[in-house]
Amino acid sequence: MRELILSPSILGADYLRLGEQLQILDEAGAQYVHIDVMDGIFVPSISMGMPVIKSLRGGTNRVFDVHLMITEPARYAKEFAEAGADIVTFHYEACQDPWGTIRAFRETGVKVGLAVKPKTDVGVLYPFMRDIDMALVMTVEPGFGGQKMIPETLDKVRTLYQWCRENRVDANIQVDGGITLDNFGEAIYAGANILVAGTAVFRGDIRYNTRRFLMIEQEIEKGE
Numbered sequence: 001m002r003e004l005i006l007s008p009s010i011l012g013a014d015y016l017r018l019g020e021q022l023q024i025l026d027e028a029g030a031q032y033v034h035i036d037v038m039d040g041i042f043v044p045s046i047s048m049g050m051p052v053i054k055s056l057r058g059g060t061n062r063v064f065d066v067h068l069m070i071t072e073p074a075r076y077a078k079e080f081a082e083a084g085a086d087i088v089t090f091h092y093e094a095c096q097d098p099w100g101t102i103r104a105f106r107e108t109g110v111k112v113g114l115a116v117k118p119k120t121d122v123g124v125l126y127p128f129m130r131d132i133d134m135a136l137v138m139t140v141e142p143g144f145g146g147q148k149m150i151p152e153t154l155d156k157v158r159t160l161y162q163w164c165r166e167n168r169v170d171a172n173i174q175v176d177g178g179i180t181l182d183n184f185g186e187a188i189y190a191g192a193n194i195l196v197a198g199t200a201v202f203r204g205d206i207r208y209n210t211r212r213f214l215m216i217e218q219e220i221e222k223g224e
Contacts, residue, residue, distance in 0.1 A: 002172060002193040004217040007032035007065045008210065009176070010056075011047065012146070012198030021206055022060045028210035032065040034176070034196045035085075039070035042094045043143030050076070050083040057084030065194075067115070067176065069142050070094065074104035081108035089113030089136050089174070092124055102131055113174065117142060122156040129169045134194060135160060139187070140177030146199045149178030154190040161191025181209075184216050 008030050013021050025033065035053055040046040053064065066085040070076075073090040074097075080088055088110050095101045098114065105112045114128050115136035125135050137157050140147040157175060164171050175187045176196035187195055201209045 002170070004188060004221060005031045005194045006201075006210065006213045006217065007034040007063075007174070007194055007196045008201040009034040009036060009196050009198030010202075011036045012200075012202035014202070018056070019059050021202065022056065022062075024206045025201075025210060026060055026062060028207045029214055030062065030201075030210050032063040032087075032194070033060065034065045034067060034198070036067050037070060037080075038143060042071045042091065043069045045143045050079050053080070053083040053085060063087065065089070065196075067113075067136070067196075068094075072096070072101075074101040077101075077104040077108050081105070081110050085110050087111040087113055087134060089115050089134060091115045091117070091142075093117055093120060098128065099131075102128065113172075115142075115176075116156075118150050118153050118156075122160050125160060126163060126167075129164065129167075129171050132171075134172040134174050136174040136176055137192070138177055139175050139179065142177070147178050149180075149183055153177075154187060157187065157190040157192050164191075181212055181216070184213060185220060188217075188220055 038045045038047040063086045065087045068090045071094050088105050102112050111133040113134035113136050114132050117138050139149045139153040172194050173192045174194040175192040179195050179197040180200045
């Protein structure tokens with residue numbers, strides 16, 4: 001069975017206490033840290049970039065799961081790798097040459113993920129699945145935190161997971177957007193094994209929330 005991984009999104013964090021909150025995630029056992037980079041062009045919002053990632057890198061040894069919501073991300077492959085990204089996921093819809101973009105990031109030594117928006121046919125991912133480390137199925141429209149998950153997007157996760165099984169592709173599938181304690185298990189049973197949660201982790205007691213997510217992971221793993 002693929003490892004189940006929680007990737008808390010710092011888009012939901014208190015930036016005044018970001019270093020402290022990363023330490024809490026470490027202590028609670030979160031495996032990844034999800035970092036959203038938005039350019040105000042591919043998505044309406046603007047968020048953090050390389051300097052913030054580089055600063056945070058010194059405060060934790062967790063896997064930095066960097067989600068690029070920017071146009072033509074290959075332009076910055078070297079910079080994101082040097083800032084400390086471990087996995088870089090870019091959007092199929094955001095570049096003219098996905099294969100070239102995959103190669104550009106591979107050359108820097110980082111792992112590579114490929115994402116699709118809710119309205120994009122998940123089938124566009126199939127040709128790339130053997131050449132990427134992770135597929136990301138967005139479960140909300142990208143660009144803003146705190147949204148409710150679009151239930152129909154889990155059908156896309158099921159379709160992708162079934163395709164991977166039928167074609168003997170051992171791939172990580174990530175979901176991002178509106179993931180809560182109430183639908184966490186449902187997303188895993190649909191086929192996701194890396195799950196991003198922002199508001200549901202950072203709103204309230206971060207340590208308690210993180211451990212509750214991890215308890216669900218453990219219960220599901222034991223059940224398998």
